Amino acid sequence: MSDKSEYWRANIRLVIGCLIVWFIVSYGCGILLAPALNSIHILGGYPLGFWFAQQGSIYTFVVLIFFYAWRMNQLDRKFGVQED
Amino acid sequence: MSLQLMTYLVVGATFALYIFIAIKAKAATTGEFYVAGKGVHPVLNGMATGADWMSAASFISMAGLIAFKGYDASVFLMGWTGGYCLLAMLLAPYLRKYGKFTVPEFIGDRYYSNIARVVAVICLITASLTYVIGQMKGIGVAFSRFLELPFEMGLLVGMIIVFIYAVMGGMKGVTYTQIAQYCVLIFAYTVPAIFISLHLTGTAIPQLGLGAHMGGDANNMFLLDKLDKTLVDLGFHEYTLQKGNTLNIFLYTLSLMIGTAGLPHVITRFFTVPKVKDARSSVGWSLVFIAILYTTAPAVGAMARLNLMETIHPTSGDQAGQWLKYEERPSWFKNWEKTGLLKFEDKNGDGRIQYVGKGNKEFKNEMVKVDRDIMVLANPEIAKLPNWVIALVAAGGIAAALSTAAGLLLAISSSISHDLLKGIIAPNMTDKGELLASRIAMAGSICVAGYFGLHPPGFAAQVVALAFGLAASSIFPALMMGIFVKRINNIGAVLGMLSGLGITLVYIFWFKGWFFVPGTAMAPNNAAHWFLGIAPEAFGAVGAMVNFAVAYVVSGITPAPPEHIQHLVEDIRVPGVVRR
Numbered sequence A: 001m002s003d004k005s006e007y008w009r010a011n012i013r014l015v016i017g018c019l020i021v022w023f024i025v026s027y028g029c030g031i032l033l034a035p036a037l038n039s040i041h042i043l044g045g046y047p048l049g050f051w052f053a054q055q056g057s058i059y060t061f062v063v064l065i066f067f068y069a070w071r072m073n074q075l076d077r078k079f080g081v082q083e084d
Numbered sequence B: 001m002s003l004q005l006m007t008y009l010v011v012g013a014t015f016a017l018y019i020f021i022a023i024k025a026k027a028a029t030t031g032e033f034y035v036a037g038k039g040v041h042p043v044l045n046g047m048a049t050g051a052d053w054m055s056a057a058s059f060i061s062m063a064g065l066i067a068f069k070g071y072d073a074s075v076f077l078m079g080w081t082g083g084y085c086l087l088a089m090l091l092a093p094y095l096r097k098y099g100k101f102t103v104p105e106f107i108g109d110r111y112y113s114n115i116a117r118v119v120a121v122i123c124l125i126t127a128s129l130t131y132v133i134g135q136m137k138g139i140g141v142a143f144s145r146f147l148e149l150p151f152e153m154g155l156l157v158g159m160i161i162v163f164i165y166a167v168m169g170g171m172k173g174v175t176y177t178q179i180a181q182y183c184v185l186i187f188a189y190t191v192p193a194i195f196i197s198l199h200l201t202g203t204a205i206p207q208l209g210l211g212a213h214m215g216g217d218a219n220n221m222f223l224l225d226k227l228d229k230t231l232v233d234l235g236f237h238e239y240t241l242q243k244g245n246t247l248n249i250f251l252y253t254l255s256l257m258i259g260t261a262g263l264p265h266v267i268t269r270f271f272t273v274p275k276v277k278d279a280r281s282s283v284g285w286s287l288v289f290i291a292i293l294y295t296t297a298p299a300v301g302a303m304a305r306l307n308l309m310e311t312i313h314p315t316s317g318d319q320a321g322q323w324l325k326y327e328e329r330p331s332w333f334k335n336w337e338k339t340g341l342l343k344f345e346d347k348n349g350d351g352r353i354q355y356v357g358k359g360n361k362e363f364k365n366e367m368v369k370v371d372r373d374i375m376v377l378a379n380p381e382i383a384k385l386p387n388w389v390i391a392l393v394a395a396g397g398i399a400a401a402l403s404t405a406a407g408l409l410l411a412i413s414s415s416i417s418h419d420l421l422k423g424i425i426a427p428n429m430t431d432k433g434e435l436l437a438s439r440i441a442m443a444g445s446i447c448v449a450g451y452f453g454l455h456p457p458g459f460a461a462q463v464v465a466l467a468f469g470l471a472a473s474s475i476f477p478a479l480m481m482g483i484f485v486k487r488i489n490n491i492g493a494v495l496g497m498l499s500g501l502g503i504t505l506v507y508i509f510w511f512k513g514w515f516f517v518p519g520t521a522m523a524p525n526n527a528a529h530w531f532l533g534i535a536p537e538a539f540g541a542v543g544a545m546v547n548f549a550v551a552y553v554v555s556g557i558t559p560a561p562p563e564h565i566q567h568l569v570e571d572i573r574v575p576g577v578v579r580r
Helices: A003-032 A048-078 B003-024 B030-038 B042-053 B056-098 B103-110 B114-146 B151-201 B223-233 B246-262 B264-269 B276-312 B331-339 B374-382 B387-425 B431-454 B458-484 B490-512 B540-556 B563-573
Strands: none
Touching (some): A003 B246, A048 B056, B003 B151, B030 B387, B042 B264, B042 B387, B056 B103, B056 B374, B103 B114, B103 B387, B103 B458, B151 B431, B246 B540, B276 B374, B331 B374, B374 B387, B490 B540
16 A cells, blocks of 8 residues: 555545534534533523534634644645645 | 715725726636636635625625524524535545636546536536526615616626626636625625624624623623513514424535535635645635624624614613504615515504514514515614715625626636537637637626526526535535545446436425426425425435435446546545656
8 A cells, every 4th residue: 555545544534533523513513402502601692502503613614624724734745745 | 975975986986996906807818717827825715715605695685584584594604604614625625636627627527428527517507597697686686775776777787897807807807806895895794793783782793792791781681682582572483592393404504515515616716726735725714704704694683683673662761662653663664665675564553563473462463574685784774874884885785796796607608618618519729719718608698697687587586496406416426426436437427416416406396396487386385395394495415415326326337437537536636746
């Protein structure tokens, strides 16, 4: 097995990890668990489930994409597959 | 200065800016016309994507949707932002590495099939054209309400502006005007939101104001609790709690996410950055710029709803507990009554306005129409903001509609000139010839879109379901499998796209009429008749799953793709040059 397939496997692991978080904040906290989480209040008067659905999931998405980009740039260099 | 004069000045100034940019950014080659010469900075491309993505619907309709649907409108907030995660991790960097000009071009090459390419072109044109009709209508409405020009006139002015910068500059001109349009629209959206948040909660940041105490006083109720209580007292559903069925909310969100990641005019934006690593970060920047509006919208929605309820049925002051007298209604109420978007009917003849929900036994609802689109546009007037803010909102709405229309028109015209003409019909065309063809295709698309804007087909309102359904069920799976599953071959991909598309279209048409012809629906369009309670708008995710399954199974029992295609897939998976 070459470095290239090792690189690809590392990439897939990273993507799966990020998408698990992506799923948990939106479909998990924002939809499926929202009724249960609503008894907790944060940032003042936000019910937690409602906050995840209308605010928190969006903030997490932003952070996730930058995290993914940062980790991928590291992987690119580690496996020597970066451009130029 | 009168509001109308002020609006002319502000809107006129933004138009002058767009045309100035168009003259500065003329496209000289097909590379510049299709992908802006691949020289756009990732942060600037993020801004342009923000304007490209946020349409008249995001700017004008979304906060109103949230105001009236409360929690259930979260599907739009999560759906239209979560798609960017899929785009960043599953599509954009790889398609940028491939480095061609259009989405159907990748599908055609990867599946070594002109049929696949044509299927992709048809999906792209249908999705984009239906979408662009809505923008044209938005431009017309904004003009007629704020500049008091006839609708047709407004549409024509909008078409001419787009024509100037899109035909001359192609992607290059569109990119730089979109950056300017983003600045106009985000300023126009956040300024009134900050004023209203300050007014209601004493907090300047709307995202925090939504969670704050009324009037910023810890002895008062929280704004959201107050809104819940006000609504429940009048017989409406709680604002922060779920109303719809969970499966439908789940699939609706998923369909919007997959659809967002599969919309060609958005994907193409990431072909314009210099490197693969720029494509990754640029998606992040896009979402930053989009999130500024998308996290403000819930605050605007909730606060606008509360303001509306308090105007009609105040809970404090000397009128507390009294319904508003129709004679004493404020001037914004009168203005919107004129447009027909707000309608009152005095059912019990007491001269007062009763605005109540289904749960109220005492009164009948007398606000027979409260169009959700007026929420953002009327907000500055309801909150008594100065005229320049109202003028700014008009310019922002027009910027949102123009920028999205230009992006969509560009996607349509490039797929005509690059995929159909150069790719299939006349492969020997010179670069100059193709550039001319793409300009003619652009001019033609603008005219077609303008025609449909003037004579909207009956299905204009169903646009969202169709555009997202097509993108989710056909384009996204084809692209994703093309990158992640080497084994998918031409037959599998084509059959997968056709079956995903087919089942989604049939489901939409079943409830909305065959090709949206009124009266041909097979079942009433409501939750009781939907399959497992899934709305037609939410079915794209199911179509995508069918697409994945069919492509996978069919590819498994037919010959593997040829070696050069397998190499192509290996090449796009790494950012740098592959040495064999």
